[in-house]
Amino acid sequence: MLEIKNLHVKLEEEDKQILKGVDLTVEAGKVHAIMGPNGSGKSTLSYVLSGRDGYEVTEGSATLEGEEILEMEPEERAAAGLFLAFQYPVEIPGVGNMTFLRTAVNAQRKARGEEELSAGDFLKVVREKAKSLKISPEMLKRPVNVGFSGGEKKRNEILQMAMLEPKMCILDETDSGLDVDAMKLVAEGVNALRDEGRAFLVITHYQRLLDHIKPDVVHIMADGRIVKTGGPELALEVEQNGYADILSEVA
Amino acid sequence: MAVAQAKLDATEARLAGLTMPEAAGWTKPAREEALARLLAVGLPGRRDEYWKYTRPDLLTAPEPKPAALFDHGEPPVFDEIERLKIVFVDGVFDAAASDPLEGEGLEIARLAEAQGADIHWAKDLYGQLEKDGQDPVERPLATLNTAFATDGVLIRATGKVKKPVSLMYLHRSETSDAVLHHVIRVEEDAELTVLENGPAAARFNKVMEVDVAENGSFHHIRAQGRDHERQAATHLFGRVAKEATFKSFTLTVNGVLTRNEIVLDIRGDDAVAHVAGACVGDGDFHCDTTVFITHDAVNCESRQVFKKVLRNGATGVFQGKILVKEGAQKTDGYQISQSLLLDDDAQFYAKPELEIYADDVACSHGSTSGAIDEEALFYLRSRGVPQADAQDLLVLAFLAEAIEEIESEEIADCILARLEGWLSRHRG
Ligand SMILES: Nc1ncnc2c1ncn2[C@@H]1O[C@H](COP(=O)(O)OP(=O)(O)O)[C@@H](O)[C@H]1O
Numbered sequence A: 001m002l003e004i005k006n007l008h009v010k011l012e013e014e015d016k017q018i019l020k021g022v023d024l025t026v027e028a029g030k031v032h033a034i035m036g037p038n039g040s041g042k043s044t045l046s047y048v049l050s051g052r053d054g055y056e057v058t059e060g061s062a063t064l065e066g067e068e069i070l071e072m073e074p075e076e077r078a079a080a081g082l083f084l085a086f087q088y089p090v091e092i093p094g095v096g097n098m099t100f101l102r103t104a105v106n107a108q109r110k111a112r113g114e115e116e117l118s119a120g121d122f123l124k125v126v127r128e129k130a131k132s133l134k135i136s137p138e139m140l141k142r143p144v145n146v147g148f149s150g151g152e153k154k155r156n157e158i159l160q161m162a163m164l165e166p167k168m169c170i171l172d173e174t175d176s177g178l179d180v181d182a183m184k185l186v187a188e189g190v191n192a193l194r195d196e197g198r199a200f201l202v203i204t205h206y207q208r209l210l211d212h213i214k215p216d217v218v219h220i221m222a223d224g225r226i227v228k229t230g231g232p233e234l235a236l237e238v239e240q241n242g243y244a245d246i247l248s249e250v251a
Numbered sequence B: 001m002a003v004a005q006a007k008l009d010a011t012e013a014r015l016a017g018l019t020m021p022e023a024a025g026w027t028k029p030a031r032e033e034a035l036a037r038l039l040a041v042g043l044p045g046r047r048d049e050y051w052k053y054t055r056p057d058l059l060t061a062p063e064p065k066p067a068a069l070f071d072h073g074e075p076p077v078f079d080e081i082e083r084l085k086i087v088f089v090d091g092v093f094d095a096a097a098s099d100p101l102e103g104e105g106l107e108i109a110r111l112a113e114a115q116g117a118d119i120h121w122a123k124d125l126y127g128q129l130e131k132d133g134q135d136p137v138e139r140p141l142a143t144l145n146t147a148f149a150t151d152g153v154l155i156r157a158t159g160k161v162k163k164p165v166s167l168m169y170l171h172r173s174e175t176s177d178a179v180l181h182h183v184i185r186v187e188e189d190a191e192l193t194v195l196e197n198g199p200a201a202a203r204f205n206k207v208m209e210v211d212v213a214e215n216g217s218f219h220h221i222r223a224q225g226r227d228h229e230r231q232a233a234t235h236l237f238g239r240v241a242k243e244a245t246f247k248s249f250t251l252t253v254n255g256v257l258t259r260n261e262i263v264l265d266i267r268g269d270d271a272v273a274h275v276a277g278a279c280v281g282d283g284d285f286h287c288d289t290t291v292f293i294t295h296d297a298v299n300c301e302s303r304q305v306f307k308k309v310l311r312n313g314a315t316g317v318f319q320g321k322i323l324v325k326e327g328a329q330k331t332d333g334y335q336i337s338q339s340l341l342l343d344d345d346a347q348f349y350a351k352p353e354l355e356i357y358a359d360d361v362a363c364s365h366g367s368t369s370g371a372i373d374e375e376a377l378f379y380l381r382s383r384g385v386p387q388a389d390a391q392d393l394l395v396l397a398f399l400a401e402a403i404e405e406i407e408s409e410e411i412a413d414c415i416l417a418r419l420e421g422w423l424s425r426h427r428g
């Protein structure tokens, strides 16, 4: 599904190399987790994949279902099936959440040559999905993420994901700042989307989330590289011993 | 202070092309008095403090600069609204295109025809609110208008008028120079909505005097478009009585020069006055909003919400003042003026002012100028919304606070549709 090869990324504005050769392949139907200390480049990886400005790819490639994505516009990547649940979802005053969702869904359908959803059909689907994430109709009316609590913002990300039905879902610390109940809701939302044709890349610090979203593969990222890859047991090891042991072992 | 000779010469040159109507009737004293006032101060000049950000030359020149006609192919903005239409073509009343000047709770007369009749309510208002609005800042273009207006409408609302009165200004001649003066009186407990739209003329000088009596309610929504080269100076003078409501919204799109002055005198306790505006400009565009609100009563609320979206060398100006007189306690005054600059060439000048002589008041003002929020833009694009659509969405979001000031959803939708049309024609 997603294949990243020898990806090197520096900041556009300053001479600072952040990703120093990332190799990662996520197969369709699988859940991969990335763990790693703060500042190791996890968010940078997710931003570069989704096309945010400010980074320069100096080497390497990333393909989604065989198609090179690094040259695409962010909206083209989205239409190709990539989705990033932001670590810090953005507030957009003046744009209603519902308008935002409908615009996004229909823009992607249009880009893929599909018919737009009617207002009625759209409303029905949103209401149902929002309900299972405990997002109130009132929250749907409010401007995007404005005045939302941390947990509400993260649930709103999952709602967007559920509406857009992407093929490749990247979740950047979707669990941080969530209480146990909210985390369960988020995990249920993700698990409901698990499917043979869909893959997940879950960035997290905690085993906690991975208790609910069972990963197939766990990667450890440090200083801009994937330094270790293993099964779910790797996450447990991090939970018990921290990163120090793993990092000294690979150093 | 002596007025510079050059200014008086320029004023004389402009006046040479104007004549007072022969049958001015009851408006004659007001017109003559206005002419005397105008000659004493002269027309605005480039050095005037009040015209620091806007060059008045095009508005004061003896002849208007020709303005080409432009058709964007969309139906007129308020076409969906059931309304009473009054049409002026290049400042000349068009009876055939207008509806009969009558309606429940309404008295309407054309200024050009009414001057011979005894319209007692208008007698006390014509040129009077304009004159009151000259202190402490002179507005000579409005004074010129009082003296030389060729036509306009006198509207009196005596009850709750259901259908909006819609003033439509069509522009057919590239060299037209129109001077219109409207007088509106909303009687006690009465309600009236007035719509205005159109490019009007190559050059347009318009005054609207509005007197809202106790517990009366006046709503005004105007859409200024659309010809790129037209020039306009408009003045809206309002006097607001006890418990009355005065709300005015202006959309400005296109136009090389627009100067909109709004002068409100809040005279009665517990009154509410809101003025708002949205403007979008691309290229050779200059829109100046100049507001002066005087609070002279207790427990009144005033709101100014003005938003300008500018690109490609377009210029926006906001001069807004709240004056709270001694004794105008419990005044709640809010003023915000913001611009969204879509590139580095766009310019915005703001001069917000508060002058307060009462101690128990809550007044706030703010002015900002900024670019599109790149984080929000990326967020939208990452969800699949193409860049241009995402930008339009953010532009409309920026303008939302101003558009929300329009109470009628139906009318707000007309304004939104016009904005969306404009945005789709001005991409990239
Ligand atoms: N726009 C930026 N400007 C400056 N430094 C940045 C920027 N983006 C990322 N960095 C730096 O790159 C490194 C990796 O950051 P990030 O990808 O956010 O790590 P993580 O998500 O793993 O905590 C950090 O040292 C961070 O300070």
Ligand SMILES: [Mg+2]
Pocket (backbone or CB within 6 Å): A042, A043, A044, A087, A172, A173
């Ligand atoms: Mg991060």
